[in-house]
Amino acid sequence: MFSYENNAKFRHYFQQLDNICEQLQFIWLCPQQSVSYFLALKKLVNSLQISYDTVYCASINSLIVHYLLSHCPFQHLETFDDGTGNILPDSIFYHPPVLSLKQKLLRKCLGVSWDSRKIIANSRLHYTLYPQFDNIVQLTRAISLITPDRVEHNQLSAPNTEKILLGQPILSDAAENARLFEQIATKFGIRRYFPHPREQQLPDLDIIHSEQIFEDWLIQNISKYTTFELYHLFSTAGLNTAHLPNIRSLAVDVGNLNPRPVPEATRTLFARMGIETIDL
Structure with missing residues (x-):
């Protein structure tokens, strides 16, 4: 490896x-x-x-x-x-x-x-x-991230909602990157944060500490009692998990704050996967 x-x-x-x-x-x-x-x-x-x-x-x-x-x-x-x-x-x-x-x-x-x-x-x-x-x-x-029996077992209307923000090191300045995600969390009322492995400084949020990548962590925590609202900046992890049961995936458009504008083809792909785009 x-x-x-x-x-x-x-x-x-x-x-x-x-x-x-x-x-x-x-x-x-x-x-x-x-x-x-x-x-x-x-x-x-x-x-x-x-x-x-x-x-x-x-x-x-x-x-x-x-x-x-x-x-x-x-x-x-x-x-x-x-x-x-x-x-x-x-x-x-x-x-x-x-x-x-x-x-x-x-x-x-x-x-x-x-x-x-x-x-x-x-x-x-x-x-x-x-x-x-x-x-x-x-x-x-x-190939699938989850077995069919788990999809069927959890595909119910969940009474609870939990919001999670996925971290991404999109800004070269680690402190500015952390502040950006704090701003996103404040705007959408998000408390929990799953950091990206390459982030050097984390925002002041409830950090989810895990040795697993986000996809594996989420699959282990999927529940018929909870709907996870996932907020991300057009993240591949958000795309990979959008089809899972009791998942609502939301792509946050930060506009000019992102030094690399999101290509139109990427926006179209996320929309085809049922991922809604929301503005910061």
């Missing part, structure tokens, strides 16, 4: 993998330290088996994934969703950036022969949470 972060959430899922993997490593990658970064990649490649039957990947635009595929003999390749990149026609997956001369030389020196286009062309099957939408990989198989 390679990661740019070394926090409790990544360690939690690393330990879960330990129960099912014959061989396991946690490699913390630091792009700012180029020598250590490439030594870590080399160490990972040297620990691979001679060959694999099937390789699975999600981040098809990642140089690390391209590097591993180029140095890992395998028979079959299968892919998973990476956020909404697979289903949004204006995403980087559909329009890979043109590589600079420096990037081309780096890939050549590293022996990288794979790229996102090659992954798409060679993926024999793609697993998706969104089977109702066209996917960049043609052959797809639907």
